[in-house]
Amino acid sequence: MEVGFLGLGIMGKAMAANLLRHGFRVTVWNRTLAKCQELVALGAAVGETPAAVVAKCRYTIAMLSDPSAALSVVFDKDGVLEQIGDGKGYVDMSTVDATTSCQISQAIKQKGGAFVEAPVSGSKKPAEDGQLVILAAGDKVLYDDMVPAFDVLGKKSFFLGEIGNGAKMKLVVNMIMGSMMNALSEGLSLADTSGLSPQTLLDVLDLGAVTNPMFKLKGPSMLQGNYSPAFPLKHQQKDMRLALSLGDENAISMPVAAASNEAFKKARSLGLGDLDFSAVYEVLKGAGGSGQA
Ligand SMILES: NC(=O)C1=CN([C@@H]2O[C@H](COP(=O)(O)OP(=O)(O)OC[C@H]3O[C@@H](n4cnc5c(N)ncnc54)[C@H](OP(=O)(O)O)[C@@H]3O)[C@@H](O)[C@H]2O)C=CC1
Numbered sequence: 644m645e646v647g648f649l650g651l652g653i654m655g656k657a658m659a660a661n662l663l664r665h666g667f668r669v670t671v672w673n674r675t676l677a678k679c680q681e682l683v684a685l686g687a688a689v690g691e692t693p694a695a696v697v698a699k700c701r702y703t704i705a706m707l708s709d710p711s712a713a714l715s716v717v718f719d720k721d722g723v724l725e726q727i728g729d730g731k732g733y734v735d736m737s738t739v740d741a742t743t744s745c746q747i748s749q750a751i752k753q754k755g756g757a758f759v760e761a762p763v764s765g766s767k768k769p770a771e772d773g774q775l776v777i778l779a780a781g782d783k784v785l786y787d788d789m790v791p792a793f794d795v796l797g798k799k800s801f802f803l804g805e806i807g808n809g810a811k812m813k814l815v816v817n818m819i820m821g822s823m824m825n826a827l828s829e830g831l832s833l834a835d836t837s838g839l840s841p842q843t844l845l846d847v848l849d850l851g852a853v854t855n856p857m858f859k860l861k862g863p864s865m866l867q868g869n870y871s872p873a874f875p876l877k878h879q880q881k882d883m884r885l886a887l888s889l890g891d892e893n894a895i896s897m898p899v900a901a902a903s904n905e906a907f908k909k910a911r912s913l914g915l916g917d918l919d920f921s922a923v924y925e926v927l928k929g930a931g932g933s934g935q936a
């Protein structure tokens with residue numbers, strides 16, 4: 644199967660490499676073209692523009708930072724729309740809001756192409772290991788065509804029906820995740836400031852009802868101040884913002900998510916946006932009275 648791949652950031656690079664390892668022929672494009680070279684070393688071809696990739700490949704996958712990037716790659720000059728058409732499929736796996744996804748879907752369908760949104764749960768390591776959870780919606784025929792690729796990229800894929808449902812599901816999941824990260828950070832800070840060992844808190848949490856892979860993975864590195872990015876904080880804040888906007892549209896009160904969003908915004912304002920989202924701990928440590936912002 645030949646696929647195009649647009650966007651070689653933390654996730655896109657790992658996903659495209661995984662497809663190559665499993666025998667897919669992959670043509671890659673990235674805004675910063677130099678980043679394509681690592682994939683070329685693994686056997687990828689390079690397209691000079693998104694349009695060139697779509698012209699070459701029947702199926703093209705995108706993994707881009709945010710709504711503005713997702714729209715730009717489709718609608719701008721040399722974008723996807725210039726070459727999409729009958730018999731071609733476009734699969735956007737970026738985390739965006741439902742409105743963005745619907746805009747892209749409509750434009751692609753007008754040109755005769757097929758569209759699936761397929762954001763993912765799981766971070767850098769699951770992307771490297773093909774263990775993502777894929778939250779797809781849109782054109783069911785294209786979804787079925789993509790199953791061999793989804794089987795390589797993920798451990799499970801859900802087909803959630805009409806366009807927008809994948810985006811919404813992803814935002815709900817990440818809103819919960821962002822709030823949990825804030826709760827963990829507050830707990831570590833409270834334990835530390837009140838004279839308890841934060842490491843012992845992690846051990847206690849791990850044996851009780853709230854044990855979970857995220858606390859297990861991130862807790863120890865947070866205590867070491869290691870925020871090497873797997874999921875950049877700026878993207879988590881984008882997801883909180885988009886989830887809160889979904890809450891606004893549906894008149895759902897979300898005070899916990901709103902407070903968490905404020906902490907992620909504060910972290911961004913302190914220049915922590917490119918670090919892992921667990922760096923929000925630095926903000927909450929500061930708020931805890933130790934003065935270490
Ligand atoms: N990291 C993670 O753990 C996860 C991330 N996600 C989501 O996946 C998406 C990608 O995340 P991740 O790989 O971490 O992000 P990165 O920031 O590592 O990569 C972002 C990618 O988007 C490209 N890009 C940014 N702006 C534009 C633009 N205006 N036009 C074209 N390309 C653009 C970047 O290109 P360039 O190299 O030129 O900057 C890069 O390829 C995001 O939506 C994120 O929320 C979902 C699940 C997990």
Ligand SMILES: O=CCCC(=O)O
Nearest residue numbers: 738764765766817874
């Ligand atoms: O969007 C990022 C999600 C990260 C994760 O699911 O671990």
